[in-house]
Amino acid sequence: MARKKREVFEDDEIEIISKSQLKREALELQEIGKQLIEQKKSVLDALNLTDDLHEAIVEHKRLKQNEAKRRHMQYIGKLMREVDAEAISAALEKNRAGSDQQIGHLHTVERWRDKLIENDQNITLFMDEYENVDRQQLRQLVRNAKKDVEQDKNRGNTKKLFQWLKATIPF
Numbered sequence: 390m391a392r393k394k395r396e397v398f399e400d401d402e403i404e405i406i407s408k409s410q411l412k413r414e415a416l417e418l419q420e421i422g423k424q425l426i427e428q429k430k431s432v433l434d435a436l437n438l439t440d441d442l443h444e445a446i447v448e449h450k451r452l453k454q455n456e457a458k459r460r461h462m463q464y465i466g467k468l469m470r471e472v473d474a475e476a477i478s479a480a481l482e483k484n485r486a487g488s489d490q491q492i493g494h495l496h497t498v499e500r501w502r503d504k505l506i507e508n509d510q511n512i513t514l515f516m517d518e519y520e521n522v523d524r525q526q527l528r529q530l531v532r533n534a535k536k537d538v539e540q541d542k543n544r545g546n547t548k549k550l551f552q553w554l555k556a557t558i559p560f
Contacts, residue, residue: 394464395456396543397526399496403556405455415466416466418466418470418474419462419465419466419469420476421469421477421478421481422446422462422465422466422468422469423462424478424481425438425442425477426446426449426450426465427467427482428481428484432481432484433446435480436477436480436481437472437476437477438477439451439471439472439474440507441468441471441495441528442465442468442469442471442472445461445464445465445468446465448461449461449462449465461550480521490560491560494555494558494560498555498558499551500545500556501515502534502554502557504552505527505531505534505550506531506535506538506547506550508535509531512524512527512531513529515527519558520556522557526553527553530546530549530550530553531550533546533549533550534546534547534550
């Protein structure tokens with residue numbers, strides 16, 4: 390039942406695609422399917438997936454046996470032929486890029502939190518880089534976070550400083 394050749398007739402041009410090329414295309418669709426399986430439900434709902442494909446992805450998450458998962462991935466690859474795989478791949482890439490930016494922002498906030506707790510002179514550096522910041526509030530948050538670190542207690546002050554920095558530093 391496997392197709393060995395796919396012929397396209399267009400202005401007297403014939404394109405013959407080999408069995409190997411068809412397999413590569415099927416594997417590419419399965420790879421996009423794997424990326425879909427790794428997504429959260431909210432991301433899947435935002436994508437324009439067919440009902441069958443959406444159900445197959447949810448079903449795959451339920452499977453436990455490796456062989457069943459492998460066969461089901463082939464089924465998902467088959468269902469991927471019916472949808473615009475390029476659009477889905479582009480949407481997944483856009484989502485990944487957005488999360489990469491968010492992760493970068495959080496790393497910046499963490500670095501500033503650690504610098505501010507480490508040395509009071511870094512408050513001035515922070516004020517130079519981010520203007521229109523309430524200096525008094527920043528100093529109080531840093532002071533309380535330093536106390537927590539020095540006393541080796543967790544009263545949530547480092548988290549408060551982190552949340553304040555996260556809201557202050559532009560995304």
